[in-house]
Amino acid sequence: MTQIPMTLRGAEKLREELQHLKSVxxxxxxxxxxxxxxxxxxxxxxxxxxxxxQQGFCEGRIQEIESKLSHAQIIDVTKIANKGIVIFGATxxxxxxxxxxKKIYQIVGDDEANFKKDLISVNSPIARGLIAKKISDVAVIHTPGGEVEYEILDVKYC
Structure with missing residues (x-):
């Protein structure tokens, strides 16, 4: 299985869920x-x-989380020098x-994505269009509703 990109916060949430499932x-x-x-x-x-x-569902979820964590590539963006380039984990x-x-998005792993909280999956059309762009670049995003142009105003690694 290939490595799954995950933010530090996403990995911690999975560990907390795993602990809850196993101990409670x-x-x-x-x-x-x-x-x-x-x-x-x-x-x-x-x-x-x-x-x-219920036991079957619980054990299945435990196995799923353990598998994801064992294949996780945990990326701590705070340790990456900010060069103004959009990368995984960037806000x-x-x-x-x-x-x-104006919108503020954080690019996260698939399991962490929550569009209502502006956490977008690295595999989403928006994230794919923004990755590797710099501040002041214009990204053309191909969505099911048509093309959308976003100008990148700021990039933070937090």
């Missing part, structure tokens, strides 16, 4: 299964089947040249 949720599910077993016949025991299903202030609307 997993023991709760095990206790629920044990309690449901005490009710007798497992064939018609809805509580038992629900707990087993970019852009101006839509048509609507004059």
């Amino acid at each position: 949720l997993r023991p709760q599910i095990i206790a629920a299964i044990a309690e449901a077993r005490e009710h007798g016949d497992l064939k018609e025991n809805a509580e038992y089947h629900a707990a087993r299903e 970019v202030t852009v101006l839509n040249t048509h609507s004059e609307e």
Whole structure:
């Protein structure tokens, strides 16, 4: 499997989720299964089947997170000299040249992306169009709704 780019903050959030799943949720599910077993016949025991299903989801998520973390290429942009070039992890202030609307995006890994919080995936059309551009460059982004031009106003590595 190839390495997955991830910010320091994204890796930390995954580690926290993994810790919660292993130390809180997993023991709760095990206790629920044990309690449901005490009710007798497992064939018609809805509580038992629900707990087993929840256990499957929990174990699947644990495996998924462990795999992502083992293949993560954690990038700490604060240790990179700021040369004004848009890179993975950078926070970019852009101006839509048509609507004059300013936006601030941070380019993050796929798992960290949240468009409502202006965290865009490195694989998104916007990020792909901005990567390797410099301050004052104009990036033409090809979106499903047509082309959008963004002028890069600022690049921060934080």
